[in-house]
Amino acid sequence: MKLNIQPATPPEKVFTDRGGSKYDEAITIALSNPNQWFQVASVPVEKRDSMYSTASAIRKGRLGNIPEGKRLDIMCRRVDNDIIMFIRGC
Numbered sequence: 001m002k003l004n005i006q007p008a009t010p011p012e013k014v015f016t017d018r019g020g021s022k023y024d025e026a027i028t029i030a031l032s033n034p035n036q037w038f039q040v041a042s043v044p045v046e047k048r049d050s051m052y053s054t055a056s057a058i059r060k061g062r063l064g065n066i067p068e069g070k071r072l073d074i075m076c077r078r079v080d081n082d083i084i085m086f087i088r089g090c
Helices: 024-032 045-059
Strands: 038-044 072-079 082-089
Touching: 024 038, 024 072, 024 082, 038 045, 045 072, 045 082
Parallel strands: none
Antiparallel strands: 038 082, 072 082
């Protein structure tokens, strides 16, 4: 790779609206039906780390939009050869 060093000003940072997450619909449904569990996703047991990571990201607000003041319970369970994620609004 050839370097091209020259004076320049970085462009302004562009802010965009969050496009949302595919989990937003599940979050909305769960919050609309408090205390009812919903099965959201499943993966083969070999991909369990991915499911645990997804659940953690939702809990910490890095994935999906949880309205302020609302709370979700998220649980991952092994069923036969699958890991299934469940979500419930509180």
